[in-house]
Amino acid sequence: MSRPPLGRIGAFLAALSLAFVTAPAAADWVEPWSTLAGPSGGPPAIWGRYDQGCIGGAVALDLDGPGFQVIYPQRRRNYGHPETLDFVRDLGAAMQALGHGPINVADIGQVRGGPITGHASHESGLDVDVWYRLDLAPLPVEERRGLGEVSAIGADGAVDPAHWGEAQVALVRLAAEDPRIARIFVHAGVKADLCARDWPDRDWLRVLVPEPAHDRHMHVRLNCPADQPGCEGQAAPPAGTGCAGDDDPGDLGPDRLAAYGSPGQPRPPGVLPPACGRLFTAPSVR
Ligand SMILES: [Zn+2]
Incomplete structure (x- = not known):
């Protein structure tokens, strides 16, 4: 779960992960978990x-609520642990x-x-992407299709005031x-600002x-809820702010970057806790 410092290796991995998302082979692959009819029954239970x-x-x-809207309702990716939903x-x-x-x-x-196709995480109901873009009015569901994310970062790598x-x-x-x-994954320019x-x-x-590729949205990751012994979290971020001007080496220090841990690793299909295999075949309740 360690990750290399930013720089040439980080840029290479970022390019690789983008390629993973957009390559024809990946686009043709339908993750079987995306085809399941609905959630399983029982109380929330996170594994892995x-x-x-x-x-x-x-x-x-819900696709709409006070102050929020689900922007890709057709994807059926608005499911998670109740604590994640409360956070949103x-x-x-x-x-x-x-x-x-x-x-x-x-x-x-x-x-x-x-x-889940296109992500190396978002598997345990505790990750959520929220656009930086805040200029959209509340929209009817049918008008949300085709809307695009907008980068908050300019060509110089700093935030774009527009x-x-x-x-x-x-x-x-x-x-x-x-x-x-x-933790929250954001573009380095966002954190610098x-x-x-x-x-x-x-x-x-x-x-x-x-984290590269987070110039259009922030990726919020919740802690494992207290009542989820099957949930495997990550170590807390290292002490200090990670800001170069504060009393620590800042995010450019390789030790700090390594301590942040990886947002997620692509891995061969089928590598999941055994409980997930049982969950996959359990009946749907709704
Ligand atoms: Zn994400």
């Missing part, structure tokens, strides 16, 4: 890791109270989690201050992990 796991008793996030609802409501939004919620997970401002800053900060979250600002409390910057 963010990148090698599944979830029984998953719950669907709370974030939407908090942004709405500040006069921003609605927030646009992209993929959470499939009806039973599991391997697509990054106080609303986006509030979005990331609110999420990062939530005690339910484990947030580090450069004056804050009365900088502790929340600790959970922001710079």
Whole structure:
């Protein structure tokens, strides 16, 4: 689960992961977990890791709610652990109270989690992608098809003021201050912008992990809920903010990058906890 420092190797891996998503061979492959009819019954039960796991008793996030909308409703990837859904609802409501939004919620997970095309994680119902883009009105479901993400990063690798401002800053900060979250993957330019600002409390910057390919959305990862012994989490991010100007080496230090852990690793099909095999064949309840 270690990852190399940013730079040539990181850029190569980022290119590789993008290739993994868009290559014809990958596009032709339908993950069998995406074809399941619905969640299994019973209370929520998470098995395994963010990148090698599944979830029984998953719950669907409503396609609309106060301050949020599910932006790819046709994908059926709005399923997750109830705590993830609560997090999204709370974030939407908090942004709405500040006069921003609605927030646009992209993929959470499939009806039973599991391997999901286009992602190396999002398997255990605890990961959620939220667009930085906040300029969309609440839209009827049928008008959400074909909408695109917008990059918050300019050609120089820094945030682009045309697509990054106080609303986006509030979005990331609110999420990062939530005690339910484990870390948030953001583009390095996003973290650099947030580090450069004056804050009365900088502790929340600790959970922001710079990660290529997160220039259009933040990827929020929740901790394993307390009642989920089958859930495998990750070590907490290293102490300190990771900001180069603070009293630590900053995110450019290779030790810190390694300690952040990987967002997820592509792996051969079938590598899952045994409980996921049983979950795959369990009947659907809804
Ligand atoms: Zn994600």
